[in-house]
Each structure stands twice: as structure tokens, then as C-alpha cells.
Amino acid sequence: MSQIYRYDAGLKIDVDYTLEQLTGRFQSVKDGLPELLKNATDHYERLGKDSPKLLLPESQQIVVAIASASKSLLVLDFGGASSSHFEKWKEWSSRTASSAADSLKIQGGHGNGGKAFMVRGSNEHSFLESVVNGKRTRIGFDSASEQKRFHPGDVLEGSTPIVDLAISNPSHQLDQILAGFKLSVSNLPASCAAVFNERQSYTAVVLQGVRDWSRARASSFPKIT
Numbered sequence: 570m571s572q573i574y575r576y577d578a579g580l581k582i583d584v585d586y587t588l589e590q591l592t593g594r595f596q597s598v599k600d601g602l603p604e605l606l607k608n609a610t611d612h613y614e615r616l617g618k619d620s621p622k623l624l625l626p627e628s629q630q631i632v633v634a635i636a637s638a639s640k641s642l643l644v645l646d647f648g649g650a651s652s653s654h655f656e657k658w659k660e661w662s663s664r665t666a667s668s669a670a671d672s673l674k675i676q677g678g679h680g681n682g683g684k685a686f687m688v689r690g691s692n693e694h695s696f697l698e699s700v701v702n703g704k705r706t707r708i709g710f711d712s713a714s715e716q717k718r719f720h721p722g723d724v725l726e727g728s729t730p731i732v733d734l735a736i737s738n739p740s741h742q743l744d745q746i747l748a749g750f751k752l753s754v755s756n757l758p759a760s761c762a763a764v765f766n767e768r769q770s771y772t773a774v775v776l777q778g779v780r781d782w783s784r785a786r787a788s789s790f791p792k793i794t
Contacts, residue, residue, distance in 0.1 A: 584719075585716075585719055588661060588719045589719075591662075591681060591685070592681065592684075592685035592688060592689050592719075593689065594685075595681075595682055595685035595686045595689055595690065596686075596689040596690055596780055596781075597690070597780075597781055598642070598690065598779065598781045598782075599781075600686070601682070601683075601685070601686025601689075601690045602633070602642070602644070602686070604682030604683045604685070604686050605644040605683050605686065605774050606631060606633075606644065607682070607683075608682075608683045608774075609631050609644060609646040609648070609772070610629060610631070612646065612648045612650060612654075612772065613628070613629045613646065613648050616648050616649075623648060627760065628764055629646075630646065630647055630758075630760055630761040630764050631644065631645065631646050632644070632645040632646075632757065632758070632761055633645075634747075634750040634752060635750070635779075636749055636750045636751070639749065639777060639778070640777075640778055640779050640782040640783065641749060641750070641775060641776060641777050641778070641779065642690075642775070642776045642779050643746070643747075643749075643750050643773060643774070643775050644773070644774045645746075645747075645761075645771060645772070645773045645774075646771065646772050647761065647764040647765045647768055647770060647771050647772075648701075648768075648770065648771075648772055649699055649700060649701025649702070649768060649770025649771060649772060650699040650701060650706070650772050651699075651701055651702070651704070651706070651733075652704070652706045652732050652733045654699075655697070655699070655706050655708055655732075658683075658684070658697070658708075658721075659708065659721040661681060661684065661719070662681060683774070684710070684721070686776070687710050687712075687774065687776060688710045688712055688718050688719055689712075689780070690776055690779060690780050690781070691710075691712040691776040691777060691778055691779060691780060692712060692713065692778040692779075692780050692783055693712060693713055693777040693778030694709055694710060694711050694712055694713065694777050694778075695709060695710050695712065695774070695775060695776040695777060696708065696709035696710075696724060696774075696775055697709070697772070697773070697774050698724075698731075698746065698772070698773050698775075699770075699771065699772040699773070700736055700739045700742060700743070700769070700770055700771055701770040702770075703735060703736060703737070703739075703769075704733045704734065704735060704736065705731060705733075705734045705735075705736045705742060706731060706732050706733060706734070707723075707724040707731040708721050708722060708723055708724060709721070709722060709724050710722070712778075739769045739770065739771065740754050740765075740769075743765070743771050743773070746773050746775065749775075
């Protein structure tokens with residue numbers, strides 16, 4: 570015998586608590602860092618549809634660095650992402666954000682791993698910044714906020730959201746990020762500098778106050794990994 574249902578309007582769910590449950594396994598560097606590396610390689614594959622050179626292994630450069638004093642982590646690639654990519658990345662548990670249909674090599678699933686590590690792997694805050702086609706966009710998570718830590722926010726510069734802001738010197742902007750890791754564009758590995766100099770694009774993920782390292786002494790860290 571069939572049944573007829575009357576449904577409540579909307580689905581009742583505690584979103585933040587559900588995300589806390591789903592993201593717990595990405596708190597450590599061991600589990601979270603591979604997600605950021607996967608995101609970088611996947612984005613090279615997406616961009617390869619329009620820029621086939623990025624499908625070559627020598628073009629898919631990724632830099633990982635740490636700053637022992639601030640216990641920060643950097644993952645840097647040279648693909649570059651537009652604000653439209655950022656809008657997709659803001660969505661948790663998306664069926665389409667990974668754009669897996671763009672390439673058989675894309676490993677992304679529901680778009681949670683990298684964001685989860687940015688939130689749960691940091692005691693302070695994290696951000697994702699990209700420059701491409703002369704425009705800069707930055708979003709971030711405030712991990713210290715119990716109310717908003719899972720909410721991606723457009724980072725402000727003064728009172729202006731950093732969304733598609735025109736930028737004339739990508740190298741200078743990237744140097745500002747790298748300075749926190751005692752690096753610069755001029756002393757990146759030659760293979761990385763070559764890709765950046767040709768594309769003038771990058772995507773940088775930075776976690777400030779990495780949870781795993783919160784009790785470790787600064788002297789115990791390697792300077793660059």
C-alpha cells in the first residue's frame with residue numbers, strides 16, 4: 570500500500586555541526602596537505618583545456634614551504650584561478666565544483682578536503698589568493714571564530730573586497746606572500762620561475778598557525794620543504 574507524505578518546508582540540519590563532523594579527518598598536515606596538492610594538480614588539468622602547455626609535467630610546478638616562526642604553511646602553483654573558480658570553491662559538498670568532466674585526470678570529489686584542512690588545520694586563519702589575467706582575488710577562513718570558521722569570506726583590502734582587483738605587477742604581489750616564508754620570486758626554483766614568468770599567474774594557499782605545529786618549537790622545523 571502506497572503512502573502519501575506531507576513534508577516540512579526545507580531540510581532541518583545544523584550545517585556547522587555537520588561540517589564539523591565531516592571535516593575532522595582533515596585536521597592534520599599528513600591528511601590535509603595532500604588535499605591541497607591534489608587541488609593544485611587538478612586545476613592545472615582544468616586549465617589545460619585552454620592552455621595545453623599546462624598539461625606537460627614540467628609546467629605543473631608546485632611549491633610547498635613552511636615558516637617555522639609563525640608555524641605557517643604555503644602551497645603555491647602557477648595556474649591562476651578566476652573569481653568564477655573561487656565561487657565554485659566556496660561551496661561545501663558540491664557535486665560539480667571539481668569539474669571532473671573536464672579531464673579524466675581530475676581527482677577531486679566533493680570539494681571538501683582542501684577547505685576542510687584550511688579550516689581545521691589552522692588555529693588562526695587561512696587564505697586562498699590567485700592572480701590571473703591581471704586580476705587578483707582572495708578568500709579566507711577565520712578558524713578562530715566558532716560562529717564563522719566554516720564560512721568562506723572575501724578578504725577586504727581597506728573596505729574593498731579583493732575580487733577581480735586589477736593588478737599591474739603580479740611578481741610584486743607574489744613577493745609579498747613569499748616574504749613570510751623568507752622567499753621571493755627571484756629565488757624560486759628555476760623550473761617554477763620559468764612557468765611564473767611566462768604566465769604571470771599563481772594560486773597561493775596559506776595556513777597561519779598550523780594546528781599540528783602549535784606546540785612544537787620553532788627550532789625543530791626545517792626552513793623549506
